[in-house]
Amino acid sequence: MTNLFSIFDPTTSMMNMPLNWISSIMAMMMLPNTYWMFNNRYKMLWNMPMKMLNNEFKILLNIKNNKGTTLIFMSTFMLIMINNLMGLFPYIFTSTSHLTMTLSMALPMWLAFMLFGWLKNTESMFMHLVPTGTPTVLMPFMVCIETISNIIRPGTLSVRLAANMIAGHLILTLLGNTTMSVSMDILPVMISIQMMLLILETAVAIIQGYVFAVLSTLYASETN
Template sequence: MMNNLFSVFDPSSSIFNFSLNWLSTFIGILLIPLLYWLMPSRYNMIWNFILKKLHNEFKTLLGPLSINGSTFIFISLFSMILFNNFMGLFPYIFTSTSHLTLTLTLALPLWLCFMLFGWINNTQHMFIHLVPQGTPTILMPFMVCIETISNIIRPMTLAVRLTANMIAGHLLMTLLGNTGPMIPTTMIIMLMMTQIALLILESAVSIIQSYVFAVLSTLYSSEIN
């Protein structure tokens, strides 16, 4: 049962040992040509409004000492995850963000870059972060261990949070969809209403999780300055 249930997340379609399902990650690129029209559409206006809001918020989180243009990294990260989350809600489109292969590929190099930059350029500041202000002297060794562990598991928590949220919603929708042929006709309407409600919830989760991933990455970046 479990193998059949999780088979919806299996990237099995391949040609020459190259998994074609991962090409769904680049579906968002098809929407880019819409940005090059001379007269902006409502879609362009809404998207530009969202990007400006994100830019202002990330700029505030990064602080006045941040490098100019650093917010574009996190805006691009948000856009990529958002497109992939939404595309996965359509039938027969592979959800790449439900795999640790993609989420860890995004989180781990980002975290490594932050750590290397911080320890090389702001070593004293990074040591200060290991001991919170006001910690009693006797608890300092324990706080260093706790802060070190919490710092090391950050990329894993970022990746697992996104993956788990994507898998949970898709599994629930798959389970409910598989019960369709086995329930009475009178329950079909209730099942459809439940599926629509879940689809709306998953749309909200897609936005929230991409936002959370980008904001937490921004906060981790702000700590090294």
């Protein structure tokens, strides 16, 4: 490790294969075969939060009959959360800390929402460019501001997720390197701080997946 940011380097390879990206599907490999074969406790445990998310996303999308509309957002949440949690284990590359991963999720969804909105609901999309109650003098400026805010949405989604993952992992790495050189008197305090930070990072891993999915749902609801 030549610098702190080398833990976010995805180019580690063996036999010309980028093995670091395998972490994105590592959790799927760890699931027992019975998970895919029939109903079991794993599925029952996972279905509980998924049903809650499904109900919440239906409210955000303002749809009465769910015909699979929320599946993409639930799948996005599951993918991000699993990758974030897997990145907390030692020697596992956190793929969601890299813009290649986060932008690959945010940009296609945003493009799909924009194409659907401008082709199917053109008038509604124009209405979103001018908020209700805007003075006539400010309308041209509001159109420019809203247009820019719409264009930068995939960037803000991807950068927010990557930056949060990088920041938390950097703090844990810095404390881990410092702990090796402290005296035995301070060692229990450092270990306690690291444990609390690890709990915080676990919460951040779940929250960031939830934030990404909710913001994507809100962006989709504007086009409907």
